[in-house]
Amino acid sequence: MKPDAKAEGVLESYTLDVEGMTVEVQVTQSTSQYVPLYSIKIPGLAEGTKIILDTQIKGELVGEVNIDISEMLDARKNKYVRDAFFSKTSKVLLRHFPNLTHDNLRVLTAYLMQYTLGLGDLEPFVHDESLEEIVVNGSHQPVWVFHKKYGWCITNVVIKDEKLIQDCAAGIGRRVGRQINLLNPLMDARLSTGERVNATLFPISTSGNTITIRKFARNPWTPSLFVKRATISPEVMALLWLSIQNEMSILVSGGTGSGKTSFLNALSNLFPPNQRVISIEDTREIYLPSFLQWVPLSTRLPNPEGKGEVSMLDLMVNALRMRPDRIIVGEVRRQREAEILFEAMHTGHSVYATLHADNAEQTISRLTNPPISIPQTMLGALDLIVVQYRNRRTGIRRTFEVAEMTDAGGYNVIYRWNPRTDRIEKxxxxxxxxxxxxxxxxxxxxxxxxxxxxxxxxxSYMIRNDMLDIESVGKIVAEYYRNPEQVLALASRVEGGRR
Ligand SMILES: Nc1ncnc2c1ncn2[C@@H]1O[C@H](COP(=O)(O)OP(=O)(O)OP(=O)(O)O)[C@@H](O)[C@H]1O
Ligand SMILES: [Mg+2]
Incomplete structure (x- = not known):
C-alpha cells in the first residue's frame, strides 16, 4: 500500500483455509473509493515465486502430471488424484527451488492445485462463506465480489488476459459436460460443489469475457432461520405452514437475487414426510430434508448438433406422470410452463414455483399479460403469492407481501412489510x-x-432451541405432523418455564 494512500479504514480481517492453504482476507474502505476493497494475500507466496510458478512451472506440470482430470467431476475431492498431484508437483518444485521448507512446499502445491484442479484465481473467493457472488467482467477490471455484510466490493485480483477467463470458463464447462466456445458463447453450469456458474464470451459480452459465480448456501435456509434473521415473522411463517399442510399452492416472486429460491427451499421443510416430492429446475439449487421422498429433475441443453434437449416443459409433463404429491418448479418464465403449472394446480396438485416480479400486483400482471398470458379465471387455482424483497443498497432481505388469491383470480394482500418499522404488518x-x-x-x-x-x-420454540438447520427443523415438523399435541405441549412448556 502506498504510504500516501488516503485514510484506510479496516472493516474486517480474517483468514480462509483454501484446500490446506491459508489465505488472508482484509476488507477496507478508503475515503477515496466509493466501494470497499476486498483484498486477499497468500502468506508464504512471494510475488517473484508466483511469477515463476505462473510462467514456468504450470507449463511443466501439464506434461508431468499425467492425470486425466477433465473427466472427473471434482478432482479435488479424489484422494488418489490429490496424492498423485502432490508427489509429482513436489518433485517439479524441488527441482526449481531446492531449499523449500515443507511448509512452503505445501503452500506452493496448494496454489498449483487450485490452478490445475480448481478455479484458479477465483478459488479463494469460493471458499469464503461471507461471499454470495463472484464476478469477472473482463480482463480490464478487477474481480468483484458481493459480500454478505458489505455488499459489492472490488478486489485486488485481476485476471489479466481474456484468454485466461475463457480457459477458466471452458474448464468449468468441461467438468460438467457443457461447452463454451465461439459458436456457443453463453454457458450455464452448476458445479458438483453447488456453485452456479454463468459465462459469456466476447463479442457477445462486448467489453470482454465474463464469469458470474453464485455461491451455494451450504446450509440451506429453513423457516426458523428466516424468522431468526427477521426476514419474516413467526406468525406469517405459521400461516404459510398451515397452507402447506392443507396442500395449497404457493408462488414465490421477487426481484433478481431477492431470495426466491431460498424461500421456496425453506417452505419445502414444512412438507409432511409421507409425501412424494418432484422438483424441476434448470440448474439444481433446491435441497430437501433427507426424510422426504424426493426426486430431483433438472433440464439439459441440446448438444452442439442441437439434439438431446430436455426442457423444463418436458420435465413438467413428465412429473405429472410420476404420481407426485408436491411439485416444485425452480422458475417459471414461459407461457407453456405457466400453463402446465396452472393445469397441475387445477387437477389437484400442490405446486410451488418462483416467478420474477416485484410485488403481488406485478405477479398477477406478469401472469396474465404476454408472453405468459394465463387467463385471469385460471389464476384462482393458485392459493398464495409470497413476495421476497432485497434492498440493493443495504443488502437486507425481507418478505415484502403475502397475498391470498380469490376464486375469480383476484388477490388480497394480507401482510405487507413496512420499511419504516422494518416489520411485516397485517x-x-x-x-x-x-x-x-x-x-x-x-x-x-x-x-x-x-x-x-x-x-x-x-x-419460536425452534428458534429458542437453536433448531435452525434443515435436519433438526425437519425432525420437529415431522414430529408435529405425527403428534401435534405433544409438540405443542413441549413448545409451550419451555416457554412457561422461562417466564
Ligand atoms: N432472507 C435472506 N437473508 C439473507 N440472505 C438471503 C436471504 N434469502 C436469500 N439469501 C441469500 O441471497 C442469495 C440469493 O438467493 P436466491 O438464489 O434464493 O435468490 P433468487 O431470488 O432465487 O435469485 P435469482 O433471481 O438469481 O433466481 C443467496 O446467497 C442466499 O443465501
Ligand atoms: Mg432463483
Whole structure:
C-alpha cells in the first residue's frame, strides 16, 4: 500500500483455509473509493515465486502430471488424484527451488492445485462463506465480489488476459459436460460443489469475457432461520405452514437475487414426510430434508448438433406422470410452463414455483399479460403469492407481501412489510384462504387463527432451541405432523418455564 494512500479504514480481517492453504482476507474502505476493497494475500507466496510458478512451472506440470482430470467431476475431492498431484508437483518444485521448507512446499502445491484442479484465481473467493457472488467482467477490471455484510466490493485480483477467463470458463464447462466456445458463447453450469456458474464470451459480452459465480448456501435456509434473521415473522411463517399442510399452492416472486429460491427451499421443510416430492429446475439449487421422498429433475441443453434437449416443459409433463404429491418448479418464465403449472394446480396438485416480479400486483400482471398470458379465471387455482424483497443498497432481505388469491383470480394482500418499522404488518384478515382451508378441513376461522398461533409457537420454540438447520427443523415438523399435541405441549412448556 502506498504510504500516501488516503485514510484506510479496516472493516474486517480474517483468514480462509483454501484446500490446506491459508489465505488472508482484509476488507477496507478508503475515503477515496466509493466501494470497499476486498483484498486477499497468500502468506508464504512471494510475488517473484508466483511469477515463476505462473510462467514456468504450470507449463511443466501439464506434461508431468499425467492425470486425466477433465473427466472427473471434482478432482479435488479424489484422494488418489490429490496424492498423485502432490508427489509429482513436489518433485517439479524441488527441482526449481531446492531449499523449500515443507511448509512452503505445501503452500506452493496448494496454489498449483487450485490452478490445475480448481478455479484458479477465483478459488479463494469460493471458499469464503461471507461471499454470495463472484464476478469477472473482463480482463480490464478487477474481480468483484458481493459480500454478505458489505455488499459489492472490488478486489485486488485481476485476471489479466481474456484468454485466461475463457480457459477458466471452458474448464468449468468441461467438468460438467457443457461447452463454451465461439459458436456457443453463453454457458450455464452448476458445479458438483453447488456453485452456479454463468459465462459469456466476447463479442457477445462486448467489453470482454465474463464469469458470474453464485455461491451455494451450504446450509440451506429453513423457516426458523428466516424468522431468526427477521426476514419474516413467526406468525406469517405459521400461516404459510398451515397452507402447506392443507396442500395449497404457493408462488414465490421477487426481484433478481431477492431470495426466491431460498424461500421456496425453506417452505419445502414444512412438507409432511409421507409425501412424494418432484422438483424441476434448470440448474439444481433446491435441497430437501433427507426424510422426504424426493426426486430431483433438472433440464439439459441440446448438444452442439442441437439434439438431446430436455426442457423444463418436458420435465413438467413428465412429473405429472410420476404420481407426485408436491411439485416444485425452480422458475417459471414461459407461457407453456405457466400453463402446465396452472393445469397441475387445477387437477389437484400442490405446486410451488418462483416467478420474477416485484410485488403481488406485478405477479398477477406478469401472469396474465404476454408472453405468459394465463387467463385471469385460471389464476384462482393458485392459493398464495409470497413476495421476497432485497434492498440493493443495504443488502437486507425481507418478505415484502403475502397475498391470498380469490376464486375469480383476484388477490388480497394480507401482510405487507413496512420499511419504516422494518416489520411485516397485517393489511387485512385472511378470508378467501380461510374459506378454502375450511372447505377441505371443516375448520372455522377461529380454529384457523388458533392453528396459526400454535404453529407460530412451535417456530419460536425452534428458534429458542437453536433448531435452525434443515435436519433438526425437519425432525420437529415431522414430529408435529405425527403428534401435534405433544409438540405443542413441549413448545409451550419451555416457554412457561422461562417466564
Ligand atoms: N432472507 C435472506 N437473508 C439473507 N440472505 C438471503 C436471504 N434469502 C436469500 N439469501 C441469500 O441471497 C442469495 C440469493 O438467493 P436466491 O438464489 O434464493 O435468490 P433468487 O431470488 O432465487 O435469485 P435469482 O433471481 O438469481 O433466481 C443467496 O446467497 C442466499 O443465501
Ligand atoms: Mg432463483
Amino acid at each position: 393489511v387485512q384478515e385472511i378470508s378467501a384462504l380461510a374459506d378454502r382451508i375450511g372447505l377441505y378441513t371443516g375448520m372455522t376461522l377461529k380454529e384457523v387463527r388458533q392453528d396459526i398461533a400454535d404453529k407460530s409457537q412451535v417456530i
